[in-house]
Amino acid sequence: MFMLMFGFILFIVVIGFSLSDRKELSMPEKFIGDSVGFVQQWFYVPAASIAGFFEDIGKLRTIYEENEYLRLTAAAYARDKIGYNFLQEENESLQKKLNFTEQQKKINNYNYRIAHVIAIDNNPYSKTLEINLGSLNGIKQNMAVTTIDGIIGIISQVRPNTATVMPITELDDKSPTSNAIAATILGKSDSFGMVTSYDDETQRLIMTRIAENDKMIVGDLVVTSGSDSVYPRGLVIGTVETKEEGNFGLTYTASIEMAANLNQLKEVFVVEVAASEDAGK
Numbered sequence: 001m002f003m004l005m006f007g008f009i010l011f012i013v014v015i016g017f018s019l020s021d022r023k024e025l026s027m028p029e030k031f032i033g034d035s036v037g038f039v040q041q042w043f044y045v046p047a048a049s050i051a052g053f054f055e056d057i058g059k060l061r062t063i064y065e066e067n068e069y070l071r072l073t074a075a076a077y078a079r080d081k082i083g084y085n086f087l088q089e090e091n092e093s094l095q096k097k098l099n100f101t102e103q104q105k106k107i108n109n110y111n112y113r114i115a116h117v118i119a120i121d122n123n124p125y126s127k128t129l130e131i132n133l134g135s136l137n138g139i140k141q142n143m144a145v146t147t148i149d150g151i152i153g154i155i156s157q158v159r160p161n162t163a164t165v166m167p168i169t170e171l172d173d174k175s176p177t178s179n180a181i182a183a184t185i186l187g188k189s190d191s192f193g194m195v196t197s198y199d200d201e202t203q204r205l206i207m208t209r210i211a212e213n214d215k216m217i218v219g220d221l222v223v224t225s226g227s228d229s230v231y232p233r234g235l236v237i238g239t240v241e242t243k244e245e246g247n248f249g250l251t252y253t254a255s256i257e258m259a260a261n262l263n264q265l266k267e268v269f270v271v272e273v274a275a276s277e278d279a280g281k
Contacts, residue, residue, distance in 0.1 A: 110232060111272040113137065115145075117265045118162070127170055129153075133270060134161040142179070142230050144271040150236035150259025151224065152268060154179065163270075167262055168205065168237075169198045182228040183207060183237055186221040190214075195222075195237060195256065202255060204241060210252035216240060222256050232273050 115131035133139045135158050143155040145165050157164035172178045173196035185191035193210040210216060220240045226233025238256040246253045 110274065112269040113139070113272060115163075115268050115270055117268060120265070127167055128156070129165045129167065129265065131163050131165060131268060131270070132161070134159045134163050136160050138272065139163045139270055144224075144231050144235060146235055146269050146271060147260045147265070147267075149261065150238060151181075151231070152260045152262055152265070154230060155270065165268070168195070168258075169200075169262060171195065171197050171205070173197045173206075173208075179230045180228065181231050181237065182225045183222050184225040185216050185240075186223050188215055188220070191216045191220075192225065192227075193254065199255070203258075205238060205256040205258060207240075207254040207256050208246065208251065210243070210246075210254060212251065214252065216243060216252075216254065218243060232271055235271065 113133060115133040117129055118132050119130040121128045121130075131145075139155060139158055141155055141158050144151060145153050145155060151168065153165045153167040153170070155163050156166040168181065170178070171180065173180065178196075181195040183193050183195050191210075191214050193207040193214070193216070195205050195207045197206045198204070199206055207222065218240050222237040222240060224231040224233055224235040224237060236259045238258040241255045241257045243252055243254045245251075
């Protein structure tokens with residue numbers, strides 16, 4: 001009983017002492033506070049680390065989902081960009097072709113049938129290319145074929161739905177079946193020559209039978225004259241690169257740089273001459 005009474009009195013004294021207005025803590029309070037703080041840090045730091053670890057895992061999931069979304073968005077943008085560039089290029093190409101045909105119709109009474117190149121045969125002995133138009137589309141043998149830049153050849157074979165084009169790089173003055181091109185200089189109606197062959201080494205067309213007094217000069221634009229039985233007049237062939245005396249010194253020979261690029265053919269034009277002009281020939 002005595003011990004109980006003593007403990008109760010001590011408890012009241014301690015409470016009174018704790019509630020009193022003091023500037024400093026007592027030594028026991030300081031000791032107990034430091035002890036409790038020391039023990040708490042061993043529990044708080046690991047607990048905070050574990051909580052932060054699970055929080056980071058949650059953030060990683062969110063970052064992964066955001067990354068997947070951005071990746072899909074970037075892929076869709078790249079796909080749409082490619083599609084846009086393709087459509088833009090195709091639109092510009094079609095506009096150029098439309099302008100070309102309209103301008104040519106004003107100059108010459110020709111009808112231009114656009115055709116797609118579906119195959120190219122690079123046989124060194126007989127290079128040809130195939131187009132997706134045939135006799136059912138009004139295509140006939142010996143029709144001239146051109147691009148926006150210049151002439152590339154003639155129709156050599158015709159089938160119902162396709163046709164074969166022999167490029168002008170296959171011209172050979174030694175071949176009896178080769179059709180030489182009667183040519184002139186744009187703006188100089190008195191100039192004349194025959195494009196008879198192609199030099200594989202220099203990759204230039206050879207124009208012969210140029211008169212000694214011909215006013216042709218380097219840089220002139222060479223076009224078809226229409227005086228032969230195959231190629232209609234006014235189609236661009238290329239430009240004069242060199243001019244020199246022929247083998248016998250009576251005429252001149254010129255090398256012609258082709259205007260058209262036969263290595264990048266996708267679409268070509270088959271030239272259909274008007275019935276009246278065709279009949280005249």
